[in-house]
Amino acid sequence: MNPPIMTDMRSEYSKTLIELGRENPNIVVLGADTTDSLKTSGFGKIFPNRFFNVGIAEANLVSLSAGLAASGKISFASTYAIFLPGRAVDQIRNGIAYPSPGNKKGLNVKLVVSHGGLSVGPDGGSHQQIEDIAIMRVIPNFRVFIPADTFAVSKLTRLMANEYGPFYMRMARSNTPVVHSESQDFQIGKGITIRDGSDCTIAACGITVRMALEAAESLQQEGISCRVLDMFSVKPIDAELLEKAARETGGIVTCEEHNILGGMGSAVAESVSERYPVPIKRIGAQDMFGESARDNEISLLLEKHGITSFNMAKQVKEIRSRKL
Amino acid sequence: MKPCNREMGLNYYQIKKNVLRARKLVIKATNSAGSGHPGGSFSMAEILGCLFYKHLQYDPKNPTWDDRDRLILSKGHAAPGLFSNMAVAGYFPESELETLRKFGSKLQGHPDLKCPGVEFCGGSLGTGLSYSVGVALAAKIDGKNHHIYTIMGDGETDEGQVWEAAMTAAKYKVDNITAFLDRNFIQQDSYTEKIMPLDEKLEGDDISEMWKDASRWKTGDKWRSFGWNVIEIDGHRIEQINSAITKANSTKGIPSIIIARTIKGKGVEHMEDNPQWHGKAPDSDVSPIINLELDSQFMIAPSIIAGDMTNLENEVKRCVSGRADYIHLDVMDGQFVPTKTFDHRKIQELRSLTVIPFDSHLMINEPVKHVRDYVEAGSDIITVHVEVCDESSFGEIHDLLKQSQVGVGLAINPDTDLPEWSYKFIPTLDQLIVMSVVPGKSGQKYIEETHGKMIRLNTVLNEHNFSGCIEADGGVTLDNIDSCFVDGARSFVGGSAIIGKQDVRSAIRDFRNQVLKTKRKILLDKANELGGSTLVKKWIGLHVVGEKQEQIKKIAEEAGYL
Known part of the structure; x- marks a missing residue:
């Protein structure tokens, strides 16, 4: 095989959010003191009124995203994997997944994390989230994505913005090899x-x-x-x-x-x-x-x-x- | 479009009446469910009353109306309180409360979006304020003017997330939130000051101690240091809640919190201040007694003309610090009655001193010509005499007062009966003053014939669906207040018997204790009637806090029920 082309998921996520922000005034982005790392701060510079950094307060991050979503916003809340399912599972379950307005299921919140899994590396075992898929997939109404490359990140971010409901998407910290082509189609529930x-x-x-x-x-x-x-x-x-x-x-x-x-x-x-x-x-x-x-x-x-x-x-x- | 909003809010008495109705529904619902949380529903009952029937903008027929205000019940376990008010407000029939906590019901154990009109799935404590900040920020993004009201429990603020949210609200200057802290001093295990002190650690077991010494209240300092506008009030006093909401909503640039000191289980003696009633439902056999107890709430209103007429300002202050429920203002014009006291200009001056309700009793000729002045002076209830009204002039007065969110009162002199023209107004009358002295001056003796008159009057009132409050006015003293209560009076004007005393506060307390004794006796009568000595004993046994049990037992013994 040819040596892989390595690209950065977080940059792709940030870029896609900005595009979405331009297209849809209801997109809001939230972070918890990791917005430079997640690169969501780029969205904040362009759309300061739709960007909220709540400090090191993940429970607050999740519930706040829920409140915005309940008022018609599409919330993208991001930090490291270890601090979302690993820390705020009650707020995720009772605050996002459970509340179901009308015939909808859950609130319109997208939890997008980076630093999933062991490949987090130097930060050590305390920061290597190896339980998040298990936690997130047992919560009703949540859908769980693990993108393999930046094409997947971009397309899935877009898909989540357009599809009502709660999603969890886990990105890796390090650059990842490109495995898909730009024309690859991504659908919910389709491998x-x-x-x-x-x-x-x-x-x-x-x-x-x-x-x-x-x-x-x-x-x-x-x-x-x-x-x-x-x-x-x-x-x-x-x-x-x-x-x-x-x-x-x-x-x-x-x-x-x-x-x-x-x-x-x-x-x-x-x-x-x-x-x-x-x-x-x-x-x-x-x-x-x-x-x-x-x-x-x-x-x-x-x-x-x-x-x-x-x-x-x-x-x-x-x-x-x-x-x- | 909406029955209850800032422009069309209800008056003091109507709010009270709806609060009572909602409390009864809480009893009905939790009893039917066999579980639930009456204690915390009752501590916030008046707060919800002021929101639902005065401040909140909503449309029960269109619960997702975009511009509605948002009421977020963060202390979700008090769901029965929320649902009861939603029923009273018209979101669904009151009968639906009997489905609370049952299979297939939209009235879940905790508030749920399954029930249209509910804004937040509560139950996991400590998350509602963050959610509210999100809702508030969304409103700001969209340039919407609706307001967000969030009710938190005090035990709930043990949760660290509350303080995360508090900081966030201050950072983003979300002044479109008004939060309430239902400071009832009790959480599930015990008193808050024992489990996790918010003020100062409680020594001993008497939670009422915490009420007495404001220097021990630290909760407000916490919120102030987090950058919030803090307003501290007695959370069972409608006028204080209303005034606090108005102040909070007009404070710009920072979020506001109203710290409402309340009593858990308020309104039902055996539930009050009793941690056992955090999450327990009343039994079926005692529910009718509880309903009677709720119907037996009463108010004490000193009449300041019995005091120093040259310094009414001071008399008002004495009433306020003496914890009167409201102040009775005898307006006399020297024509309808021989004496002259003061007019609306004086009331306007006094209004600036306090928010305590003013009950303006107009003993004047041609009240229809003057009533607007008394509305504008800031009266909360205005009562005019049947002797100087007719159907047309009272109709005019009635409509003006209702439109102005002022309580509508009619008064009758000792030698007058309710005229037939007045019957059509009885269903919407807020107050009926039955004079038990000839009006005109203070310090007269109670006319004993009033008791007989009350019996006749009650028949007429019942026939015409009276649902207001009967006020006993004239010569009411410690010696006759209990018989006035038995007659059906639920508010009592005290002239020289209160204001004439050096210590107004203890005079009012004596009045209350005297009525309380009678009230307890009536409840024991009911228990005996429904279930004999077994139910009497059970009823007494429920009263476990303080000295209530011994006192009630004594009354039962004297009545021969034990």
Whole structure:
């Protein structure tokens, strides 16, 4: 494979917000003392009346976003992953997901975080949010996105602005490899078959999509045809696409920078086991916390948790031997 | 378009009447549900009354009307209080309150958007102020003029998020919020000052101690230091709430909070100041007694002409510090009665001293010619005599007063009965003064025949759906106030018996205690009638705070109920 083009999700998010802000006067953006880091401060410079920095007060951030949304605004509230689901889950549940005006479900708030997963790196285990997918996907009315690259970030940000209701979107801290093309279409609840294959499937999300492609490439050398799915829409999950993969390839390896309990892998397993059970292997943090790793050591940290293309390829082979 | 807004608000008595109606609905609803929170519903009852029936702009037929004011009940457990007022205000039929907390109801255990008109899903405490700031900022972005009212509980402000929101509101200068702190001193476990002191730590068990010493109140300082405009009031006094809202809403550049000192369970003796009634429903057998108790609320109104006529300003101040419910102003013109006291100009002067309600009793000829002056002078209730009115002139007076949000009163002299022309006004009359002396001067003796007259009068009033307040005026003393209460009077004018005393406050307290004793007896009668000594004992047993139980037990023993 060619060396990846690396781009910054936060810059893309910020750029898209500004475009949306120009198009729609109801877009408001909120932050909690991380607006330079999230780059949402750019929106604030252009639209000072629609930008609110509430300081280090995440509970307040969430409830305030809800109040604005209840009054017809489209709230984008952003900070680090560890401080939103990790800290303000009550405000998210009771303040955003639960209130349902008229026939609508939940309030029109988009929680967009960066610094998801282990790849946060040097800040250490206290800042590596590996539980957020689990937390967010069990809350009714919430939809959960894990974009793999900046094309996904841009399109999903736009999609969330146009689609009523609560969303959670998790971005990575570091630059991420481009895996999609500009023409790629993103729909709620629709996974993307990013590489076809017939012998096995790897379901990935976020930074692991590129790794999955690399794994598939190396498996190809060994004569194994591996399908790769970008399951960016963790909730709703694309049950049809997964069933098809199960039927056609007979086994699924999942990989995410999240606890294997409750994450994307769990969502895949839940869906497949109900519709067409096949062997599944979940790669991710094995119910243990992360730790500090400098930027050039993040690959080592991920490797410690088995989050590598090498391990994915290994698990694919392992699963093939267990096929029903 | 809307029945209740700033232009069309109700008068003092009408607000009180709706507050009473809402309290009764809280009892009905929580009893039917078998659970719920009457205590915190009652501590904020008058606050909601002033909002719903005077200040709040809304349209119950169009609950999503864009320009409505937003009422955000952050202390969501007081949902029965909110729903009851919404029913009274016309959002849904009162009968629907019986579905509270039941399967399939839109009246959830905590306020929910499932119920049209509810603005905020409450229940998780400490989040409502942040939400309100969001709503307020949205209004600012959109250039809307509607106002946001947020009601918080005191225990709720243990939550750190409240202070996050407080800082945010100050930072963004959200002056379109008026917050209320329902400072009832009780949270679920116990008194706030024991669980997490907001003022000063409470020593001993008597929460009423906290009311007596303003130097111990620190809550206001907290909010002031967070950059808020703080207004501190007695949260059960309608005139203080109204005045505070007006002041808060006109304060620009900073957010305002009204710290309302209240009594949890206010209105029902055994619930008052009793942490047990934070979240418990009344039983079916005691509910009728509670309803009777709510109907038995009464007011004491000193008449200042019994004092120093050369210094009425001072008499007004004595009444205010003596905690009178309102002040009775006897206006005499020297024609309808032989004596002359003062006119509207004096009332206007006195008005600037206080917000306490002024009950202007016009003993003047041709009141229809002068009544507007008394409205403009700042009267809250105006009473005219039937002897100098007819159907047409009183009709004019009645309409003017209602339009001006002033209570409408009629008075009859000892030798007068209600004339037939007045019957059509009875249903909308706020007050009926039954004179028990010949008006004209202070210090006369109560005319005993009044009792007999009251019996006849009550029949007429019942026939014509009277729902106002009967005021006993003339010679009311500690010796006869209880029989006046039994006759049906619910407000009592005290002349020399109050104002003539050195210590007005203790004179008023004596009046209250005397009526309270009678009221307790009537409630025991009711308990005995409904359930014999078993219910009497149960009723007594409910009164666990302070010395109430012993006192009520004594009354029951004297009545032979035990």
